[in-house]
Amino acid sequence: MENVNDLKPSDLGRPDGQLTKLDKLMDLPAPYDKPGMEPDFKEIKPAWQEKYCTTLDGFVGVDTLQRPKTKEEEDEFVRKFLSGLEKIFTDANNSSLQPLSLTFEYCAKCNTCSEACHIYEASGHNELYRPIFRSEVLRKIYKKYFTKSGKLLGGFVGADIDVNWETIARLGELAYRCNLCRRCAQTCPLGLDNSIMAREIRKIFSQEMGIAPTPLHNKGSVLQLKTGSSTGINKAAFLDNIEFMEEDIEERTGLKIKVPVDKKGADILLIHNAGEFVSWPENPAAFAILFERAGLNWTLSSSLIGYDSVNYGIWYDDTQAKKIVQEQQKAAQELGVTRIVIGECGHAHKAAALVGDRIVYGEDKVPVESFLPLLWDAVQKGAFKFDPSRNDFPVTLHDPCNVVRGMGIVEPQRNILKIIAPKFREMTPHGVYNYCCGGGSGFAIMNSLNFPDFRNKVSSRMKFKQILDAFADTAADPTILKYVCAPCSNCKGAIRDIFEHYEATTKFNIHYGGLVDLMVNALADLPRPFLTFDE
Amino acid sequence: MFLTLYSLLAIILFLAFSAYKAAEYAKMPMHGRLDLYPIPKEGGRLEYGGSYYEELEWWRKPRHVSHGAEIIDMLKEMLFIKKLFDNQRPLWWLSYAFHLGIYCLMGWTVLLTVLAVAGLNGVAVMGAGAGIILVLKILLGIAGVAGFLLALIGSATLLIRRMADGSLRRYTTPQEYFNLLLIFVVLCTGIYAWSLAPSFDRPLRVMEQALSLQPLVLSGAGVLHVVLLGIMFFYIPLSKMSHYVGKYFSFHKVLWDNSPNTPGSAIGKEVEKAAGYRPHTSWSAPHIKGNGATPGKTN
Numbered sequence A: 001m002e003n004v005n006d007l008k009p010s011d012l013g014r015p016d017g018q019l020t021k022l023d024k025l026m027d028l029p030a031p032y033d034k035p036g037m038e039p040d041f042k043e044i045k046p047a048w049q050e051k052y053c054t055t056l057d058g059f060v061g062v063d064t065l066q067r068p069k070t071k072e073e074e075d076e077f078v079r080k081f082l083s084g085l086e087k088i089f090t091d092a093n094n095s096s097l098q099p100l101s102l103t104f105e106y107c108a109k110c111n112t113c114s115e116a117c118h119i120y121e122a123s124g125h126n127e128l129y130r131p132i133f134r135s136e137v138l139r140k141i142y143k144k145y146f147t148k149s150g151k152l153l154g155g156f157v158g159a160d161i162d163v164n165w166e167t168i169a170r171l172g173e174l175a176y177r178c179n180l181c182r183r184c185a186q187t188c189p190l191g192l193d194n195s196i197m198a199r200e201i202r203k204i205f206s207q208e209m210g211i212a213p214t215p216l217h218n219k220g221s222v223l224q225l226k227t228g229s230s231t232g233i234n235k236a237a238f239l240d241n242i243e244f245m246e247e248d249i250e251e252r253t254g255l256k257i258k259v260p261v262d263k264k265g266a267d268i269l270l271i272h273n274a275g276e277f278v279s280w281p282e283n284p285a286a287f288a289i290l291f292e293r294a295g296l297n298w299t300l301s302s303s304l305i306g307y308d309s310v311n312y313g314i315w316y317d318d319t320q321a322k323k324i325v326q327e328q329q330k331a332a333q334e335l336g337v338t339r340i341v342i343g344e345c346g347h348a349h350k351a352a353a354l355v356g357d358r359i360v361y362g363e364d365k366v367p368v369e370s371f372l373p374l375l376w377d378a379v380q381k382g383a384f385k386f387d388p389s390r391n392d393f394p395v396t397l398h399d400p401c402n403v404v405r406g407m408g409i410v411e412p413q414r415n416i417l418k419i420i421a422p423k424f425r426e427m428t429p430h431g432v433y434n435y436c437c438g439g440g441s442g443f444a445i446m447n448s449l450n451f452p453d454f455r456n457k458v459s460s461r462m463k464f465k466q467i468l469d470a471f472a473d474t475a476a477d478p479t480i481l482k483y484v485c486a487p488c489s490n491c492k493g494a495i496r497d498i499f500e501h502y503e504a505t506t507k508f509n510i511h512y513g514g515l516v517d518l519m520v521n522a523l524a525d526l527p528r529p530f531l532t533f534d535e
Numbered sequence B: 001m002f003l004t005l006y007s008l009l010a011i012i013l014f015l016a017f018s019a020y021k022a023a024e025y026a027k028m029p030m031h032g033r034l035d036l037y038p039i040p041k042e043g044g045r046l047e048y049g050g051s052y053y054e055e056l057e058w059w060r061k062p063r064h065v066s067h068g069a070e071i072i073d074m075l076k077e078m079l080f081i082k083k084l085f086d087n088q089r090p091l092w093w094l095s096y097a098f099h100l101g102i103y104c105l106m107g108w109t110v111l112l113t114v115l116a117v118a119g120l121n122g123v124a125v126m127g128a129g130a131g132i133i134l135v136l137k138i139l140l141g142i143a144g145v146a147g148f149l150l151a152l153i154g155s156a157t158l159l160i161r162r163m164a165d166g167s168l169r170r171y172t173t174p175q176e177y178f179n180l181l182l183i184f185v186v187l188c189t190g191i192y193a194w195s196l197a198p199s200f201d202r203p204l205r206v207m208e209q210a211l212s213l214q215p216l217v218l219s220g221a222g223v224l225h226v227v228l229l230g231i232m233f234f235y236i237p238l239s240k241m242s243h244y245v246g247k248y249f250s251f252h253k254v255l256w257d258n259s260p261n262t263p264g265s266a267i268g269k270e271v272e273k274a275a276g277y278r279p280h281t282s283w284s285a286p287h288i289k290g291n292g293a294t295p296g297k298t299n
């Protein structure tokens, strides 16, 4: 196995053995600066080595990427990969052609982007996770097979990598060692974006080879297109959930709220990440309380995909992303609403507002808006009476990449927090320069085999460090409750797992939750606190 | 005479290939949105990276686009390589010396052209000169000396650093060393040829010869310099050294293009056109039907 700092892109084509092993991770601050404070990586099982690609870094993210049984299967795998690789520069890939070509062609290999990457940093600067590593592998393979210069000049232009099952499978895995957070792109002097290259690899695997992690594809977008939600919640179950939510609201707050569903002609169609109904039902409940208090004319939808804002397609498959965007628009058009408002889910913001913006067109296109300006407007209009002393504990804010770096929604959430949380403090860095939670681009829901180890110990490590730093004054004191406000479902999922992995809640009383939950917790007239922190 | 035509052709092809490259990028199809904040044209919100999405019902509000802020940011990037300055200062010193040297050499070439044209029209440009010619000659001297020295030091140190620093070396292809080396050698031959009979008027005379389509009077080293310079001019736009083209598109057309598709907008029409396009190639995974598009009109 290579020393972590000796690894080079052409090594991806090495015939056998695991390329690298993570041993020296970035240090964590107090109280996690002592030995024994975090669980070690789990050992790889021999059965996994036989079945999956464990030869990259020992983790398996793509559970559907399985070793071929025959030479024919291997050849077919290689053939399909190369055919997909060729297609990314054809009109089948029109919607990515320009940005992809720019990043493909112009990288100056200056490595200015490396230190911006939380995964590279957290890994203790393991070469494998440098943002340009996988990009360079892709360049090498493309040049070798599809460019005249590569065919004529070979190694002189960098076309020096051998392609076989192992190489391609490693590259497929490596595409899932990037959160697509785009922080690296902010630092590139040439405006290039290595996340595009990672995503294109994912697309080749999914769109050409039919290979994508089960939680994203079969149990993700496919399930959503079939049942209406990637959680598997169908219409009947959704309606049950709403009923349960109404009862829960009454129990918690004494408020009797009839949650509007399929209300024709409403102004707003609010779409939640349906995972909220399953994992954090207090979040949609808090939305209902606030929207009713603000006197908004709103509704939820029970039509197919109208009640689930997620769109995993944007992480790995353009065709799936497009179908989901169209269904969500259809749900809004059927109800005749004037706008779609996306709840606390970052990637859903990007999918509906940005990705959809280049798919849907015409007079019937329903504009998409974030919940953040809407709530900030209601706060400014005095729709809520807050008693900030109800949130009299340290609060910090996690910025979901897609909302902040990807859409430029930075201030409304801060303005609200400054009113409702007297002990609010920022993370460093924050706003558009935030670090990803480590769950971005699907990692938060990819729980097969040992992938959670990679997420909790590597991709989420920087976020955990930021959280501990933000609470440096009280982190080690379990008597003081601390709250990480993460207005995004996937980010919450990742942070939940961090806190479980490091036992941060049980040992140090560090909690997480959304923004609307914290807002309702501060409502002055509720008989008791909305948040119970009874984990 | 061959050298005269060769050098003029090199410059024409440099411009033509660069323009062709820009045209190729410009006519690429509309791509998915990849906004990356902070986006300068958001004007007042630039400081913290905000956008029009912070406004309630943004589509009902007039859009304020600050082209001035965008131009200022582009200039900062073009003239000072600001992102490298902010994010990797040690490399910036070398890269900036190199690029500043190239800018000086571009200025030097423009001054040479202006003076040569003036000289060909009977103005006395050789020797010290007087008045405006004196000023231009002083500027010519400064731009030439600074340009050659900075570009030479920059290309040499960039090359050395790339070879010495393992984290750069492992990603650098032989061609990428060659690119830097080519520029370095062109600069060396130029300096050497000039040093054989140092005078600021010599390059000016060569420029006059080139512009008046006269044979270039050069030493052996001068001939070598012009031949290599021509090769460099042919080669740059074909290589990734043409990033002066790419950089415009990656910022202006990709990361900073956040124009929304509102009904009736030009973008809306482009989206409609793109949606109607039927690609010649299609993806093959089983879950993709036909060309991957859902049949029928998008909305």
Ligand code: SF4
Residues within 6 Å of the ligand: A116, A117, A118, A119, A120, A130, A131, A177, A178, A179, A180, A181, A182, A183, A184, A185, A194, A195
């Ligand atoms: S997109 Fe994010 S995770 Fe991926 S390489 Fe860049 S900084 Fe790292």
Ligand code: SF4
Residues within 6 Å of the ligand: A106, A107, A108, A109, A110, A111, A112, A113, A114, A132, A187, A188, A189, A190, A191, A192, A193, A194
């Ligand atoms: S900063 Fe840009 S040019 Fe430099 S290595 Fe990274 S992607 Fe390439």
